[in-house]
Amino acid sequence: MTVDSAELVVETPYIWRARRPDARHRLICFPHAGAGAGAYAEWADLLPPEIELVAVQLPGRQNRIMEDPFTETGPLVRVLAQALRPILNSPVLDGSFAFFGHSCGAVMAYELARVLRGRGTAGPGHLFFSAQPAPQLFDQVPRLHDLTDEEFREEVARLGGLDPEIAEDDDVMDALLPTLRADFEMWEQHPVAPGEPLDIPITVLSGRDDPRAPGTTVEGWREHTTGPFHAEYYPGGHFYFLDAPAEVVGFLGQSLLTPSLTGRVS
Template sequence: MSVLSTELVAETPYVWRARKPGSRHRLICFPHAGAGATTYADWAPLLPPEIELVAVQLPGRQNRIAEKPFTDVAPLVGVVAQALRPVLGGSFSFFGHSCGAALAFELAKTLRTKGLPGPARLFLSAQPAPGATGVRHLHDLPEDAFRAEMIGLGGIDEEIARDEFVMDSLLPVLRADFRLWERHRTAQDPPLDCPITVLAGDGDPRAPKETVDGWRNQTNAEFGTVFYPGGHFYFLDSPGDVIALIAEQTLGAPERRPA
């Protein structure tokens, strides 16, 4: 039996969901480097009843910490596309933050290639557009420098940053994710047909304003940018503002009940 819930729970290794049987739109979220599905746990009770939350859990983090992270983008996207098929029915959008935005974009292209329905809208957060220049690569930094960069970006609680055991487990996953996406070059495919909304912090050193406007070249549909006060993890500081924007831009989609 389907149960209405504001709690995000694991349904499969890749899919965590806060079920809302009466919803008419599904928001599928992709976490940033090193992070897991519970990054979006606080979103579930904040979303309106019409929007059901799904978050993707990748190998190498949280309850999947013992599994090796992917080292190539193509296999990752293929596996995620297959794993998400049960939740890709009806009206849905993707939200991805940082590396998660790159994954959401590549998945949207893969769904098109496979002839499958794609997202009603892409919300791409804190990620430079393909081909953007001037973004410093971090994956090949020495250990101490890489650690300092990760802590400096924010998103890691002070308590975790002080825990050597936890950081020793987290940093290899972070480096693997940065290596995966910093070395990736997206194929020069035709633009998508779904609208793209780009979100970023106005003080984000990883996605400065001049690096995100190029996303407009990846869609034939509506495009817009929204900047929030803050840095790379602006969305952790003001989730209500981000959710309000997502709700405004998705609930106008054609009413098709999620499968």
């Protein structure tokens, strides 16, 4: 039930936020390949009123469709660390906040958490990684970026996540595919540098029938934290959360408000 209605709106080129001035926590969400911040719009009213939603918007999609997408992960993560920093009356990386990333968005969130630690600045109190194998197991997932256009389009459609009208519209798909391919190419080739594990609680979420993130691969994230680790599975495939958004977002909210469920949030 919606208690405190909030709308996800554009604040800066990189930040869409559903403001809740009295919120105690903030959930910062990172998009999957080809997706924009709007992928999380429905979540604003599904989260408890104590939690404010922020969604990251990248170039090459939605209101930034005319901009070129990033092609290198290093510059992307450095830009995000700057773009999400506390500024004026729009602090994002302050107070109690957590990261959620789906698919390649999980790696984006992980690398940003590592950058923040390296700079000695405040980091997330919890990391939620969805439908993404742990870095040391990336090679267990078939790569898509080097497929032909026809093969790539078929595989992307098979994963789900696209409205049927979009998937069947050749003109729309032709416009979306360059950004989708750029994202897959960037993250599928991203080498995660070795380093000390984080000390942040990590919770992984995945669909039980996800061909790109089997349970054995997502649970490999356990090696990347000295803090609590928890795995949560749902019916469905790679885009399991589209089938039951209220259940998934409810779990995230409960995890943040009742830290003993999945680990302590700072």
